[in-house]
Amino acid sequence: MSALHEELAAVLADMPNEQRVKVAGRDFWVGHWQGHAVVAVLSRIGKVAAATTATVMLERFGVGALVFTGVAGGLGPQVRVGDVVVANGLVQHDMDASPLFPRHEVPLYGRAVFDSDAHLSGALATAAQQVLQVPERHLGSATLAQFHLHAPQVHRGLLVSGDRFVSTTAESEALRSALPTALAVEMEGAAVAQVCLDYGVPFAAVRTISDRADDTAHTDFNRFIAQVASRYSHAILSQWLAQRPAPGVRLT
Template identity: 30%
Template sequence: MKIAIIVPMEIEAEYYRKYFHSGHKEMFGSTTFEHFCVNQNDVYIGLSGIGKVQAAMNLASLLSLVDIDLVFMTGTAGSLQDSVHKEDLILASAFAYHDAHNTLAGDYVEGQIPGEPALFNLDSTARSNFAQFLQKEKIDYQEGLIVTGDSFIGSQVQKDKIKQNFSTALGVEMEGAAFAQVAYHFEKPLIGLRAISDNGNQDANGDFDHFAQKVGAKAAKIICSYIEKMA
């Protein structure tokens, strides 16, 4: 099986390099992917960069040239709910764009890009298998909607505005819906696992640097363990 693991930032990728050894580097699009062989699986680990365009460009470049079977998207997110706390894990059930406002352009809902689904649902056998792994290993996680936009959310005002349109969203970040849109068009299963680094409010900027590396490593350790046990 060919597996892609993509994270936005270097501090979120460090753990994978410590865990997987003797990889060689290949360039896809504008980013370098490190290629490892793990339990007879080909694993491609790369940085997407930050934001929707970088995420879409680099995943599409990889999928255009390599017949990837499964995409893992991991990294950090900010909390949108009081029940979602720092260091919690969110297994995304769907992604949407919180900064897409096209209701005046036709019969569209908030978050929908014309010609695209209102939500990018991630239902797949691969995702179900991963969820069963989390449960078997007694790893605490929540499941739900994560929303994506090109702005870092660092105030209560920003949070409240997002929640007006996406009241049930658990987390907010800057790449997930773009990954999901690309995976949807390439017909590839996507597993999105985000770890909460901040509360998306006025304390987010200070919290992020402190927690991003810690929670990124937490998510990475789980994914690495899962891949090592895959048949």
């Protein structure tokens, strides 16, 4: 799953035999990649859209694992533009049912943090580290220089989601104050993690840092996605699938 078309385009280009199935106004692309049965879909932006898409993936297509890829704004002090964050846990930063429940806790779940699947996330982190060891192989030296990317790193930790595009220093500082361990912020992951918990299906999220979610946020967001994030996502997923055990599980 990806929220933006540019993030999914490189994946679809590697699925030459895919079939399009339309459900709930969305195009689900069913095919094979690296010898594995795969379903790829554009979730659209925001938590509700992502939750709807995830539910269809699980109910209609019966996927055995679900991976969300895309971009995020960096929050952790060590997280730089061009780095990759693999979530260990996800929180809805705009969830606040206080005083009935603690801030960020999802009512009736007894938790604020929804864990990603440890094995799946670990395999994706390994694939990301392998890809980022030689980033110019996937991006080219000119692109690395253009976006001032130097020695990109893989981070693992907390990813926070909310229905707000965070792009000011005041907003990012408020998030760091409320959730000091958060590495990055985006708009879909925690909702999908909650759906996957409901269904007992492994979930992982891999996000490329496009900006620092502050007043210096990337001015050419779409170009960064097309030239950097989509290529990272494609390379990481391809590497992960190539190393995955024998086929038998449908994936996203």
